Amino acid sequence: MTLSTTSSPVNYGAVPDGTGRFGPYGGKYVPETLMPALEELEEAYLNARIDQEFMQELAHLQHTYVGRPTPLTYARRLSEELGGAQIYLKREDLAHSGAHKINNALGQALLMKRKMGKSRIVAETGAGQHGVATATASALLGIECIVYMGTVDMERQKPNVFRMELLGTEVRSVDSGSQTLKDAINEAIRDWVTNVETTHYLLGSALGPHPYPAMVRDFQSIIGREAHSQMQEPAEGGPGRLPDVIVACVGGGSNAIGIFHPFLEEESVRLIGVEAGGHGIEDGAHAARFADPERGRLGVLQGTKSYVLQDSDGQIALTHSISAGLDYASVGPEHAWLRDVGRSEYTYCTDTQTLAGFKALCELEGIIPALESAHAVGYVLELAPQMAKDQVILINLSGRGDKDLGTVMQTIGGDR
Amino acid sequence: MNGVDRIDQVFRDLKKSGGAAFMPYHAMGYPTRQESVEVVAALAKAGADIIEFGIPHSDPLADGPTIQTATFSALVGGTTVADCLQMSRELRDRGVETPFCAMSYYNPILAFGEERFVEAAADAGMDGLIVPDLPPGESEMLEPACRAAGLATVYMLAPTSTEERIKSVARHTTGFIYLVSVTGITGARDELPPGLPAFVERVRRHTDLPLAVGFGISTGSQAARVANIAQGVVVGSALVKAAGSGEGLEAVRSLAEQLATGSHQTQGESG
Numbered sequence: 001m002t003l004s005t006t007s008s009p010v011n012y013g014a015v016p017d018g019t020g021r022f023g024p025y026g027g028k029y030v031p032e033t034l035m036p037a038l039e040e041l042e043e044a045y046l047n048a049r050i051d052q053e054f055m056q057e058l059a060h061l062q063h064t065y066v067g068r069p070t071p072l073t074y075a076r077r078l079s080e081e082l083g084g085a086q087i088y089l090k091r092e093d094l095a096h097s098g099a100h101k102i103n104n105a106l107g108q109a110l111l112m113k114r115k116m117g118k119s120r121i122v123a124e125t126g127a128g129q130h131g132v133a134t135a136t137a138s139a140l141l142g143i144e145c146i147v148y149m150g151t152v153d154m155e156r157q158k159p160n161v162f163r164m165e166l167l168g169t170e171v172r173s174v175d176s177g178s179q180t181l182k183d184a185i186n187e188a189i190r191d192w193v194t195n196v197e198t199t200h201y202l203l204g205s206a207l208g209p210h211p212y213p214a215m216v217r218d219f220q221s222i223i224g225r226e227a228h229s230q231m232q233e234p235a236e237g238g239p240g241r242l243p244d245v246i247v248a249c250v251g252g253g254s255n256a257i258g259i260f261h262p263f264l265e266e267e268s269v270r271l272i273g274v275e276a277g278g279h280g281i282e283d284g285a286h287a288a289r290f291a292d293p294e295r296g297r298l299g300v301l302q303g304t305k306s307y308v309l310q311d312s313d314g315q316i317a318l319t320h321s322i323s324a325g326l327d328y329a330s331v332g333p334e335h336a337w338l339r340d341v342g343r344s345e346y347t348y349c350t351d352t353q354t355l356a357g358f359k360a361l362c363e364l365e366g367i368i369p370a371l372e373s374a375h376a377v378g379y380v381l382e383l384a385p386q387m388a389k390d391q392v393i394l395i396n397l398s399g400r401g402d403k404d405l406g407t408v409m410q411t412i413g414g415d416r
Numbered sequence: 417m418n419g420v421d422r423i424d425q426v427f428r429d430l431k432k433s434g435g436a437a438f439m440p441y442h443a444m445g446y447p448t449r450q451e452s453v454e455v456v457a458a459l460a461k462a463g464a465d466i467i468e469f470g471i472p473h474s475d476p477l478a479d480g481p482t483i484q485t486a487t488f489s490a491l492v493g494g495t496t497v498a499d500c501l502q503m504s505r506e507l508r509d510r511g512v513e514t515p516f517c518a519m520s521y522y523n524p525i526l527a528f529g530e531e532r533f534v535e536a537a538a539d540a541g542m543d544g545l546i547v548p549d550l551p552p553g554e555s556e557m558l559e560p561a562c563r564a565a566g567l568a569t570v571y572m573l574a575p576t577s578t579e580e581r582i583k584s585v586a587r588h589t590t591g592f593i594y595l596v597s598v599t600g601i602t603g604a605r606d607e608l609p610p611g612l613p614a615f616v617e618r619v620r621r622h623t624d625l626p627l628a629v630g631f632g633i634s635t636g637s638q639a640a641r642v643a644n645i646a647q648g649v650v651v652g653s654a655l656v657k658a659a660g661s662g663e664g665l666e667a668v669r670s671l672a673e674q675l676a677t678g679s680h681q682t683q684g685e686s687g
Contacts, residue, residue: 019553029522029549031478033574033599035581176484177474186477193478194600196576300523300549301475313496314527315474 010341012264015334020210023340025333028209029300034189037196042211044115049218051115058110065140066096066106068222072230072237075395077364085387086239087380089367089397090227090259099370099399100223100255101133101204107219109137112200120144120195123202124188126153126181126251127325127372128160129399130204135169145169148187150179153324160403178318181251181328185302205252206332209303213333220258227394228262243394245270245383249375250346251287251325253332255398260344270345273335274379276321277348285320288348289331290339301330322351322407323371325399353378355412358401370399371407418566419543422515423591426465427626427647436643437465437592438679439628440672441519441652443486444470444503445495447660452490453503455659458669460507460514463676468546468650471500471520478548480603482653486660497524497533501540508541517544517570517591525558534561544568544591552588559588570594575615579622586623592648595619597631604634604654608641616645639678649679 015022028038048054062068071094075087092100105123112118121143125131131147138145147164151173154161164171177183185208192201206216227246231238246263248256250273260271278286289296289307295317299308309317309329321327338344349357354371357378361367369377376395384393401408417425426437440459444452459467472487472495479487497520504516518537525533525547537545545567550558552571562569568591573582576599585593595616598609612629619627628648633639639649655675658667 027554028551029554030551031548031574031596032551032572032581032585033576033596035551036576036578039578176488182475186475189477190480190601196599298526300526302477303549308523310523310527312527313498314524315491316523 010343015337016210016214022213022333022337025304025306025336026210026213027305028303029305030209030303031193033193033196038209038211040116044111045211045215048111048115054110054114058107061106061110062103062222066102067094069226069230070094072227074237075365078360079384081360081364082381082384084384084389085244085391085393086389087384088231088239088243088392088394090223090394092223092255092396092398093367093369093373093400097133097136098402099129099133100220100258101130102136103222103258104204104216104219104254105130105133105137105202108200108202109134109141109143113141113143116200118198118200120199121202122146122148122188122191122199123204124148124181124184125204126184126327127323127370128153128157128164128403129325129370131169131171132160132163132167134202134204135164135167138169139167146191147171148174148184148191150174150181150184152179153181153184156407157324157403158406180324182302182316189302205254206257206334207252207302207304207330213304216254217257217261217334220254221261223255223258223396224260224262227259231394239392241392242266242269243392244268244387245272246394246396247272247274247376247380247383248396249274249326249372249398250331250335251276251328251372253335255396257332257334259396260338264343271343272379273344273346274375275346275348276323276326276375277350277353278320278322280350281348286348287319287321287327287329289329290346291348299330304330304333306330306333306336322354322411323375323404325370325372326375347379349375349378353381355408357381358408367397368401369397370401371404373398374401419515419538420566420568420590422543423466423568426515427592430465430647435680436646437628437648438463438639438676439466439468439648439650440464440655440675441468441470441650442659443472443483443490443656444500445472445490445493446486446656447489447664448493449495449499449503451659451664453506454665455668456507457510457512458665459655459672460512462669462672463680464514464672466515466517466648468519468652469500469504469516469542471497471518471524473521473524476521478601480601480653482657483602486656497528501536504540504542515543516541517546517568518542519546522547522550530557531561534558534565534567538565538567542567544570546570546594548572552584572596573619575599575611582619582622586625589625592626592628593619593623594650595627595629595646597629597633600631602631602653604657605632608632608638613645636674636678639675640681643679643681649675651675
């Protein structure tokens with residue numbers, strides 16, 4: 001897809017503006033108590049970005065602790081099976097603690113430790129991957145950590161709950177609302193409001209009030225920077241060229257923005273985000289904010305203006321996805337803006353397609369993906385055969401699937 | 417008189433008689449639609465000076481468990497934004513003249529349409545608007561609409577607020593400034609925070625607007641102590657809890673009378 005030649009070039013580096021806006025999206029919609037904390041966070045972050053010592057310490061930990069750079073893997077058998085484009089995987093599942101979430105968790109935890117006079121971290125988690133990453137970074141840096149998690153999610157992601165506890169984190173269950181990610185965020189924000197003078201809220205996606213969407217994007221952009229160089233370098237497993245298409249799943253959208261962002265200026269590269277189609281758009285049980293014309297509308301949820309699944313009265317809709325990590329009613333504001341300006345596209349993958357992607361990657365590549373990441377694979381099962389053999393797809397394989405074995409066993413186990 | 421004038425009048429009158437405004441909150445639609453209308457009527461009769469008319473939202477992130485539970489129950493019962501405005505109209509038709517401030521989160525207002533909401537609220541007899549997740553700077557649509565309709569735009573300040581933010585809130589506010597007594601969420605607390613007088617004093621240096629204190633106040637004696645340092649006493653969770661209790665309306669009436677008495681005490685009587 002190409003941008004209209006009559007329009008002036010979009011300056012992707014100019015967002016967010018000073019007030020945290022990506023076009024009409026973003027902003028800071030929070031209770032007054034938190035406004036000074038957001039200003040403090042922004043100042044600390046802007047300061048850290050230009051502090052060589054901080055950036056070097058972060059880079060050192062990313063290399064020696066997280067295991068970065070994560071590899072690029074050519075998915076030979078999957079590509080052959082689908083008979084179209086050549087498929088490459090950016091292996092965030094191999095990052096320490098099992099997902100891309102560690103990139104942001106470590107960045108923010110180090111920021112708090114080195115630049116802010118705070119001693120305690122609260123975080124929310126859906127799939128548990130961000131909770132585990134935050135618990136990991138907190139253990140590494142010796143920080144007290146509390147993670148809020150919906151009771152429904154605690155049930156479906158039991159191994160991750162235990163993992164967090166092993167890492168010394170207290171997991172608090174959230175019984176309100178839909179008992180999933182959105183409610184865990186509400187509860188984490190309530191804790192933050194109450195303990196703001198000692199506590200940093202380590203938000204896990206490119207969501208929430210400014211400066212979170214920009215800061216989380218920046219910490220995750222290491223994915224795209226590495227992939228940009230690896231793709232062009234055969235010695236690093238790449239095809240020696242940029243991909244034609246990049247595909248990533250989108251819940252809040254942090255893994256997607258992390259891989260998209262360093263490619264925004266590469267206009268030959270299509271960027272496709274895959275939302276959770278759940279039981280299908282017509283069914284209503286899904287989390288596809290961009291795909292549901294009736295309920296996916298401009299709104300404000302948890303500090304940011306973006307597309308929000310809601311009813312006609314502005315009450316937030318209940319969402320469904322087989323993957324707890326994509327089960328969220330809103331989407332990062334930068335995705336909404338990139339979609340408006342025509343730079344990225346969004347589609348969705350149903351639970352059923354997702355399981356097909358999950359099985360394909362297991363059986364053909366020996367990789368058990370997270371159900372979140374399996375949404376990107378599920379969509380590629382459709383996309384790749386429509387493309388030529390000399391074309392290239394890059395999938396951001398954002399996490400590994402050990403945590404999902406229970407869910408998958410319940411869903412497809414009976415078939416065996 | 418428009419809404420701002422009516423709210424100003426409340427504080428002018430209290431300046432003469434002494435004491436502070438008693439400003440109860442209720443979650444509309446809780447325990448049921450009709451009961452919530454009766455609660456507001458009872459609050460007015462018990463001596464409320466301004467009533468905060470809570471319009472429920474699915475994700476009330478500034479609220480503690482009591483108001484979360486009540487607003488969730490109101491939504492399950494089918495309460496809508498339009499119906500909350502209709503309840504205001506009904507109370508006006510019954511002769512309740514106490515100024516009302518609509519209190520909701522931003523998304524229901526955005527979904528209704530900001531200008532349309534403000535016009536409908538003014539038309540339904542509302543006098544002001546409080547939106548906890550809409551600080552000045554994000555209200556470039558809502559604020560002019562409120563100015564045009566004569567509705568007060570009430571912003572909040574917290575103990576964490578910097579001098580800069582106090583000045584900004586003072587510039588954008590009409591009616592009164594809502595001071596959040598603690599860093600935290602709504603809900604009854606046993607003690608008033610020790611730093612409250614200093615916080616009120618810090619804000620007072622920047623503005624002549626009436627200052628109303630809320631969050632955590634639940635008894636008549638707490639109300640009396642707040643009345644000594646501020647011009648308004650906001651009580652929410654304790655009254656909502658009373659409304660949902662077995663005694664319902666009677667419990668609301670009795671607590672509201674104590675809170676009104678406490679708020680209206682003049683300096684000399686509070687001891």
